[in-house]
Amino acid sequence: MRHLIRTIAASALFVSSAAFAAPQMTVDLTLSEITEGQYHRPYVAVWVENTQGQPVKTLSLWVWDEGHKWLKDIRRWWRKAGRDDMSFVDGIASATRPAGHYKIDWDLKDELGKALEPARYTVFIEVVREHGGRDLVRQNIDLAAGDFSVQLPATTETGVIDIRLSGMAR
Template sequence: MRHLIRTVAVSALFVSSAAFAVPQMTVDLTLPEITEGQYHRPYVAVWVEDAQGQPVKTLSLWVWDEGHKWLKDIRRWWRKAGRDDMSFVDGIASATRPAGHYKIDWDLKDEAGKALEPARYTVFIEVVREHGGRDLVRQNIDLTTGDFSVQLPATTETGVIDIRLSGMAR
């Protein structure tokens, strides 16, 4: 009898932990080693827009410390989220990164900390290098369909990008 109760309790624990999984999105981003010409670390913006093209959340903004004058080179992000509020930019910006692999986690909340409504959104990754290239990668995500994973092909300025949604209730 004790064994049965223990088995039921452990089973309930596993079932309930899945039910209470915290929804999150992870972006695994690789900045490749570029050896041609003069290399500058890229400016990178990762953000999410709703179906109407309105910015929902900036997940990462990597810029040179004195690079505010170059922010406009991250064209789409600048037009959508950056140019109207420099204090916002100062609050989220961090240093540029060297070539390597980076993981960006997001709790699926907007800039105000409110959980997103189940709907369709677009994840944008914009990578720009001084005297180099510019790539804008986008991926639609649907918060109504449950967990998913997608791998985006490498571009000139990025390696392969993996985007995963997990903890989504169906």
């Protein structure tokens, strides 16, 4: 009997936690393997802007250890979010990544940890390689529209990019 009660309680907890799962956006990003020419790992910035073009949150920033002087090459991100606060940059930057598949999760909160209003935003993915290419990919998202999934076509520097939003109540 006790086992049955524990099983029912655990099941109810699992179902209720799934029903109230926190909203989340996931960006599945693939960095292309480039075999011709001199290859350097790319600098990558993934961030979100509001409809006024103001940065809301930098989700990921991958740079070389000594790469601070090259951050300005991630042009849009640098102008919008990076150049004003180097301590912010130091706090979020991590090492560059080799070609491969990467998952970036976002809890739909801004830089201060405040939940975003259900509105329209734009996700930006900027990939820049020394002696290589530059790609700036953008996708509009509407948090008021509920869950969605979109697949962005491959570019020179990236493979196909999947963006998914889940856990949104309508």
